[in-house]
Amino acid sequence: MSDNNLLEHTDQKVVDFVVSLIRSQPINPYFVQGRGISEAGAQVIIKNKLEELGLDVFEVPVEFEALGKYEYLPGYVPGISDRVSFEGRPNIVARLKGTDSDNARSLLLCGHCDVVAAEDAGLWEHPPFEGVVKDGVIHGRGASDMLSGLGGMIYAMEAIIRSGSRPRGDIWFASLVCEEFGGTGTLAVADWMQRSGIAPDVAIMGEPTGTRSLSLLCRAIAFVDVVIKGRSGHLERTPEHFSQGGAVDAIAKARYIMSAIDKLNADWALRADKDHPLIEDPCQAKVSMIQGGHHPSSYAEACTLSIDIQSLPHEQDNGIPIGVRDEFVDFLRKACDADPWLRHNPVEVHWKLDADCCEIPQDHEFVRLFVEKIRENNGGGALSGVQGHYDGGWFTNLNGTQVTCFGPGNMATAHARDEFCSIRELIDYVEIVSQVCLEWCK
Template identity: 35%
Template sequence: MTTTPEQREVLDLVDTQFDDAVQLVRDLIDIPSVGPWFGDDAAVSGEGAVQAFLREHLEGLGAEIDEWEPSVDELAVHADGPGYFADRDFTGRPNIVGRIRSAADGSDSPALMFLGHCDVVPGGPGWTEGPFTSLLRDGRVIGRGACDMKGGMAAALAAIRAVRSSGVQLAGDLAFGSVTEEETGGMGTLALVHRGHRPELGIVIPEPTSLQVAPLCRGIIWGEITIPGKSGHIEIEQPHWQDGGAVDAIAYGRRLLEAIDALNARWRELPEKNHRHMPLPCQVNVAEIDAGTYPSAYAGSFTIRFDIQYLPAELDQHGGGGLVRAQIEEMLRAFAGDDPWLTEHPPVVTWLVDADCGETDDTHPLVIAPQTALGALGLEPVVQGVTSHTDMGLPIKAGVPTITFGPGQLSVAHQPDEYLDLDEFRTCIEAMVLIILDLCGVASADATSDPSTAVDAHA
């Protein structure tokens, strides 16, 4: 591995401080931070506590702090676009941004930001231990958020700490942001962009990518469709519904699922549903089915809830998934056709979440820098988009180049015994150190001897 003296000095500190970095992941996991959208969970509304912990950590790194509770009313100017939800309440759920200035006079220099979300999904059943008590086992740290995404946030903070404690003087500013409300739509990042945090050097979102460089993420739409039926005794011959008989909603539901299968088959062949950086086409994935009340009655309704992915090629004029929602509504009209029952009792589609997508050009320095860093560490870089949603889209629309790059396998996120591999965690910290030095730049060769720029390596 060929590195400069400044790079080598900081990389050596990654090793020295690694136990502290692992403890930081564990400390973050041990603070439950499930958002209130998920319902009555013992860990609901813990975001304020984890944000307070992060604030204290950032202040220890010498960062200037901007902390605020997003305002639904203030953000209503974005109501037609993705990321806005009028029913959210941010009381006790602040966003925080810490900025470490490179200039001695405290003035702004172009900044590089690491941006993460502090909220996690509920713990759920099936855990060996936890989910909000971290566990070290077999070279892994286990707990809710280890992978998504407290491990990535800890990696970024550890990289910042290594740079700061080395005394290397950067030419650009460093920023770290932690937002709420990512797992349920991205309103925290909408608030961050609206507040004016738009770092010139770009944003790295350390979501789990298994250290793949992701210049692209897909948008995600959640929705539900309900087909009305009419309950009646299932064991007897029923008259026509116009004569008071039952209507089996499950029979219509089977037809709807077949219509979705046919739609997915068409989508697999469409260019706008595929991308060179995506291993999978965009599809309608049915995740929940709710029908019927008891075995001896025809179902009076049939409801599905689903997840749809979309790409930047299909963004609507508001920067969201309106064109894709229209495609589903058209499919539903075709499904109902001239069926007499559905004509009088049409299926109802309800849209729940629209979390947008974004893409940064492959040639941008922000996309090149992590590839260069991985190469310097002896790894073959892989460029591949994130098949799920991250918070990339909103800052990209605001003119901020943004990528996703972090430790952990996305496939274990939201699962019991969610984990982070510690070897990969270490490599990610090292890569982030090199990204910082590359994009922010080193101000001068002798700045490392200036004690006023350094954070105590043993703090």
């Protein structure tokens, strides 16, 4: 391992730990079905470390029988969330027990251990799952999103234990599975906590924010498939009008719908209810995948647009952005009415998954403490919001836990080629989080 001039011995250990998580290749199996790849190896590494620290450690499996009351809410959509087995993929929860738990404040450190795939591995500067350390940087899939955050939290707890400054309140830790597709692991842990009478006062989600700013909210996302129907025919001839039985290219009609979505996004970009002062990036409906056609010389019979629709905390109704959904469906109806073919063959709308959101008040006592510790460490302390999503909503809704987000790395590199995290940020993170935990739980 390089960069020994930068790292003290303990700092080297946290870097090695993050590298071991990257090398375990904890890809969410939804993206690599049939390859025998999952978060299981990373969870074993994490569990072993937590047990080494002498913490109370719990395995919290995803059991859909116990989650039946949450059907079609964020985290559990039958036929989608349960499409891939959770066997051998438990959440890992641990507790550093306080000396006076009943009379002191508690805190939850949490984040996900799964990462997205790296199908473009040949284009990376460093192989995505080798965990290369070079020039003060950890390279690899999950380095920012969010294995460095998880590793930093664990070593913050180790720093607390080694300091001998035992907190009065409980410090909880949770390594969550399946955040990258559906958030089912988070739902299972929040439900388990509720059934177990566990309700941390506040939480730190370790998604990458950099170590100079603190996020107080994230957006919700809804995944929806829009299926555009056409009529197949020979591609190498100009078809008759569809009223005379001629072919209709579903891909061309999908382009029409995409152009209409561009206009919707332009409208949303100007609306105050679609933005937040801590995010300053309006909610949008973004096409992420296109699937259409069945033969190189045929007009497409159908084309499916997969769309990621963003929304804000104030737009949620029991974790679902009902008003946003209704607006989007009404928008599609009007777009179809304006097209002669789609007027009689309207698109089909299939809602797939929802991921909820959360927000902590800016004047919360924990926010003030957190900002103070960041400023003491590096002079930062700006408040922000995360443009994407992190799994905090269920902790607030089921456990009353107010959730912040603070983690090493840069969200701009998440899900991207050549993902990385600065070692300096990781070391600062361990120090800041350990200080925040001790101060809040004292």
